[in-house]
Amino acid sequence: MxxxxxxxxxxxxxxxxxxxxxxxxxxxxxxxxxxxxxxxxxxxxxxxxxxxxERPEFIPYEHLRIRNKRFPWGDGQKSLFHNPHVNALPDGYEETEHH
Missing domain, CATH: 1.20.5 (Single alpha-helices involved in coiled-coils or other helix-helix interfaces)
Structure with missing residues (x-):
């Protein structure tokens, strides 16, 4: 002990x-x-x-925005972490750039 x-x-x-x-x-x-x-x-x-x-100019390259299936949320076009200022949809940006 x-x-x-x-x-x-x-x-x-x-x-x-x-x-x-x-x-x-x-x-x-x-x-x-x-x-x-x-x-x-x-x-x-x-x-x-x-x-x-500055946001890059939108050029509609088809191979960059292929949607084989819709996303299961929202309208089906936006990814889960979609930023409308930076991420373009297949037909262009959602909002115009403001300065």
Whole structure:
């Protein structure tokens, strides 16, 4: 019983007892600001990419918009993640571009 008591005491006392403080400080002063900087970088990249974004001209290539079966939702022409500004239907874009 004496050996078990020494091992359980060693896990909570001694030179390794302050490890949680180090990880707490690393989390607050390194990890959280690092995640914040990564989010800022991603958002600034997104804004920069889309500030001068123009929609490509619609060219009715038949092989790009083949519909063998209708989609089971909506009117059957739009994909599940359809964006009317970017994704063209077989007969062209749904909305005109506004600037």
């Amino acid at each position: 004496n050996i078990v008591r020494k091992f359980s005491q060693a896990a909570t006392a001694g030179e390794h007892s302050g490890g949680w403080k180090l990880w707490k400080k690393l989390s607050f002063f390194v990890a959280i600001p690092g995640v914040g900087l990564c989010m800022l970088n991603a958002w600034l990249g997104h804004v920069k990419e889309h500030e001068n974004h």
